[in-house]
Amino acid sequence: MKIQVIGGSFGGLTAAFELKRHLGKKHEISLVCDQDHFVFIPSLPWLCMGWVKEKDLVLDLKKILESKGIKFIHSEAKNIDPEKRIVSTSDGELAYDYLVIATGAALNFDAVPGLNPKDGFTYSIFMLEYAVEANKAWERFLKDPGPVVIGAPQGASCFGPAYELAFMIDTELRRRKMRHSVPITFVTSEPYLSHMGIGGVGKSRRAIEDSFQERDIKSITNAEIKEITKEEIRLKDGIILKHEFSMIVPPFRGVDAIINSPGLGNPKGFVPADEFYRHPKYPEIFTVGVAMALAPPESTPVPTGVPKTGFMTEHMAKIAAKNIVASIKGEGLETHSLDVFCVLDEGNKATFMYASPTLPPRNKVFLREMKLAHYFKKLFERYFLWKMRYGLTRFP
Numbered sequence: 001m002k003i004q005v006i007g008g009s010f011g012g013l014t015a016a017f018e019l020k021r022h023l024g025k026k027h028e029i030s031l032v033c034d035q036d037h038f039v040f041i042p043s044l045p046w047l048c049m050g051w052v053k054e055k056d057l058v059l060d061l062k063k064i065l066e067s068k069g070i071k072f073i074h075s076e077a078k079n080i081d082p083e084k085r086i087v088s089t090s091d092g093e094l095a096y097d098y099l100v101i102a103t104g105a106a107l108n109f110d111a112v113p114g115l116n117p118k119d120g121f122t123y124s125i126f127m128l129e130y131a132v133e134a135n136k137a138w139e140r141f142l143k144d145p146g147p148v149v150i151g152a153p154q155g156a157s158c159f160g161p162a163y164e165l166a167f168m169i170d171t172e173l174r175r176r177k178m179r180h181s182v183p184i185t186f187v188t189s190e191p192y193l194s195h196m197g198i199g200g201v202g203k204s205r206r207a208i209e210d211s212f213q214e215r216d217i218k219s220i221t222n223a224e225i226k227e228i229t230k231e232e233i234r235l236k237d238g239i240i241l242k243h244e245f246s247m248i249v250p251p252f253r254g255v256d257a258i259i260n261s262p263g264l265g266n267p268k269g270f271v272p273a274d275e276f277y278r279h280p281k282y283p284e285i286f287t288v289g290v291a292m293a294l295a296p297p298e299s300t301p302v303p304t305g306v307p308k309t310g311f312m313t314e315h316m317a318k319i320a321a322k323n324i325v326a327s328i329k330g331e332g333l334e335t336h337s338l339d340v341f342c343v344l345d346e347g348n349k350a351t352f353m354y355a356s357p358t359l360p361p362r363n364k365v366f367l368r369e370m371k372l373a374h375y376f377k378k379l380f381e382r383y384f385l386w387k388m389r390y391g392l393t394r395f396p
């Protein structure tokens, strides 16, 4: 059997290593990715602050995959023909018996005029190269500070990194005794602080509101951003925020490869899946991580989306890989509770958040702010990269 994985990040890499571990040499596993390296994305806010180096966050995909006997194809998937079971790439066609889609999302910088970091008005931490530029801008900002705006506009779904960056900026400015000269505003489409697109996590609303108050971070919720210019962030209700340094989360849409594959994704380009991560119409196609369609738990006055964390993605990929193995062997499929676990880093402390299931009403919720959690997050980065370097996805 030929098993094709698309995407070389949390979802794709985990699925490929797990498939290899379960199936050995009997079946052919290959991974196609438009990038030749894996990036530990959760540390990009640290990279922006200059607390970690770019080279310490990347792994060479060819090296780590081929040492485990998984073929690596450095190419962009252009579209998928689910009837013929073919992935067309920029370098030719790839046939498959089973397919894992782990393409994440495209960053929709067109959602707000001036949002694209290439315009030079605002910075991003959503891709390695953007985070490198954001760090250069941050270094310049420290020499000539002014107002900071961090936020997430209408349609955003990945709110966590924005909160982290706002807290980290506050921490770093206090360390440098510069905080008094920098007003920080957090502007978000969420109906309340730390809603995060999932109705909050336990008492997270009160916890984040308290932290913002203690740290003098002003907030505007239910916000829609109309336009970003070099000097101003203009909201739809007329509020104008001056900014010298800003990072605004881009809304996500599905990648072109899915949008260009009629019948595969929803109108936004995300791929539907059942509780086994199988496509409802094409059971040989599995989808994990950010590429998967997941409906919000409630509608919010200003539209928000549901985030999918690295932890969730890894878990989805393990279950999807098991289910492909079970399908090949003619065994029963497995499902699980889609939980969320994340560490929201503040630069000098961090908050553990756990919710089971991700969307309310829930069976379990855990939320605790701890100094040690900040160091745990750093340790986790090193552990995760070590685990991926050797394909040891069997470990948690």
Ligand SMILES: Cc1cc2nc3c(=O)[nH]c(=O)nc-3n(C[C@H](O)[C@H](O)[C@H](O)COP(=O)(O)OP(=O)(O)OC[C@H]3O[C@@H](n4cnc5c(N)ncnc54)[C@H](O)[C@@H]3O)c2cc1C
Pocket (backbone or CB within 6 Å): 006, 007, 008, 009, 010, 011, 012, 032, 033, 034, 035, 041, 042, 043, 044, 045, 075, 076, 077, 078, 102, 103, 104, 105, 125, 126, 158, 160, 161, 255, 257, 288, 289, 290, 291, 308, 309, 310, 311, 312, 313, 341, 342, 343
């Ligand atoms: C700044 C930031 C901080 C975060 N912090 C945390 C955190 O602290 N904890 C946490 O749990 N999660 C965090 N997340 C979320 C986490 O990064 C994502 O959940 C995770 O990256 C999702 O993995 P994925 O494999 O689904 O998609 P992605 O990581 O988006 O990877 C998609 C992969 O597919 C490839 N690809 C895309 N299109 C194609 C194509 N057409 N052909 C071939 N390859 C393609 C891409 O190059 C990439 O390798 C953070 C996210 C961001 C942006």
